[in-house]
Amino acid sequence: xxxxxxxxxxxxxxxxxxxxxxxxxxxxxxxxxxxxxxxxxxxxxxxxxxxxxxxxxxxxxxxxxxxxxxxxxxxxxxxxxxxxxxxxxxxxxxxxxxxxxxxxxxxxxxxxxxxxxxxxxxxxxxxxxxxxxxxxxxxxxxxxxxxxxxxxxxxxxxxxxxxxxxxxxxxxxxxxxxxxxxxxxxxxxxxxxxxxxxxxxxxxxxxxxxxxxxxxxxxxxxxxxxxxxxxxxxxxxxxxxxxxxxxxxxxxxxxxxxxxxxxxxxxxxxxxxxxxxxxxxxxxxxxxxxxxxxxxxxxxxxxxxxxxxxxxxxxxxxxxxxxxxxxxxxxxxxxxxxxxxxxxxxxxxxxxxxxxxxxxxxxxxxxxxxxxxxxxxxxxxxxxxx
Numbered sequence: 001x002x003x004x005x006x007x008x009x010x011x012x013x014x015x016x017x018x019x020x021x022x023x024x025x026x027x028x029x030x031x032x033x034x035x036x037x038x039x040x041x042x043x044x045x046x047x048x049x050x051x052x053x054x055x056x057x058x059x060x061x062x063x064x065x066x067x068x069x070x071x072x073x074x075x076x077x078x079x080x081x082x083x084x085x086x087x088x089x090x091x092x093x094x095x096x097x098x099x100x101x102x103x104x105x106x107x108x109x110x111x112x113x114x115x116x117x118x119x120x121x122x123x124x125x126x127x128x129x130x131x132x133x134x135x136x137x138x139x140x141x142x143x144x145x146x147x148x149x150x151x152x153x154x155x156x157x158x159x160x161x162x163x164x165x166x167x168x169x170x171x172x173x174x175x176x177x178x179x180x181x182x183x184x185x186x187x188x189x190x191x192x193x194x195x196x197x198x199x200x201x202x203x204x205x206x207x208x209x210x211x212x213x214x215x216x217x218x219x220x221x222x223x224x225x226x227x228x229x230x231x232x233x234x235x236x237x238x239x240x241x242x243x244x245x246x247x248x249x250x251x252x253x254x255x256x257x258x259x260x261x262x263x264x265x266x267x268x269x270x271x272x273x274x275x276x277x278x279x280x281x282x283x284x285x286x287x288x289x290x291x292x293x294x295x296x297x298x299x300x301x302x303x304x305x306x307x308x309x310x311x312x313x314x315x316x317x318x319x320x321x322x323x324x325x326x327x328x329x330x331x332x333x334x335x336x337x338x339x340x341x342x343x344x345x346x347x348x349x350x351x352x353x354x355x356x357x358x359x360x361x362x363x364x365x366x367x368x369x370x371x372x373x374x375x376x377x378x379x380x381x382x383x384x385x386x
Contacts (some may be wrong), residue, residue, distance in 0.1 A: 090107070130152070313360055
């Protein structure tokens with residue numbers, strides 16, 4: 001492994017379950033990577049949470065990328081590089097508790113599968129970021145490989161148990177959390193998930209404001225009203241069905257998912273994955289945003305951490321969501337999930353809301369978020385690359 005020379009640009013290595021530079025949907029860690037690259041870091045993004053096991057089922061993420069991208073570094077832009085890691089296995093959730101327990105010793109070998117080309121980048125890193133995914137198991141191995149002065153940040157994009165990760169990941173995180181230089185949470189309620197010795201900081205998500213500067217002409221092909229739903233995480237299909245059936249004159253646009261159970265609805269358009277710039281234009285020209293989350297205590301952190309709620313607010317888009325997700329946002333009208341009259345009333349209220357008076361000044365951009373993260377990790381500010 002080759003350490004970085006002292007006169008080289010600072011280096012960041014990010015371990016996430018997201019793809020970079022492949023035209024797939026953009027989430028928080030992709031924006032982090034791009035912001036670090038703009039700041040002057042040579043940024044390397046390793047996509048985890050895939051393996052040969054993923055080929056056994058109908059893994060949607062496997063279908064998003066061409067096999068030619070696996071296990072090699074790709075240039076994805078200035079100072080930005082991507083690597084989709086496909087080892088023989090990864091710590092995938094296998095369902096039943098007994099199977100989870102049986103699989104744990106095997107999955108414990110996952111860190112030993114790290115490719116030499118990835119280890120080489122970590123050996124010269126100034127910053128290593130691990131997201132809430134299978135990469136949690138890699139901490140000890142990465143810590144041994146990285147320079148002693150390298151800073152380690154855990155980005156708790158979601159609760160591991162909420163998004164269905166293998167239980168051994170939570171146990172590993174409990175053991176290692178206090179050894180990170182920073183544990184970043186996007187919702188204040190998530191701070192209690194970590195031991196008191198962990199250095200936890202609440203740093204809200206940002207948005208890529210430049211994409212929203214010029215809304216341009218409406219991308220919608222038919223007259224409105226138009227409602228958009230961006231993503232299906234913890235999705236409440238029942239309440240969404242109430243909206244579809246009760247507002248036949250509204251065209252509903254679903255992004256990042258396929259809602260097969262509603263395929264017969266004439267007012268639903270399934271767009272699948274689209275470039276973020278295309279989604280941004282539709283958010284700006286839509287009439288209503290939908291955040292149809294299920295209402296369970298373990299997902300209430302989404303009231304602060306939901307990226308789509310933040311994007312809706314920045315676009316001043318009237319939005320419907322469960323009451324718990326309002327979180328002081330002036331653009332969100334709450335409803336009671338499963339209560340048809342409550343859902344209908346909220347949606348009608350969103351259609352009538354005057355968006356011109358809605359405030360979005362409190363929302364930061366990703367460069368600000370990264371600045372806060374670096375300061376919290378003890379790195380300080382880095383000059384933006386020319």
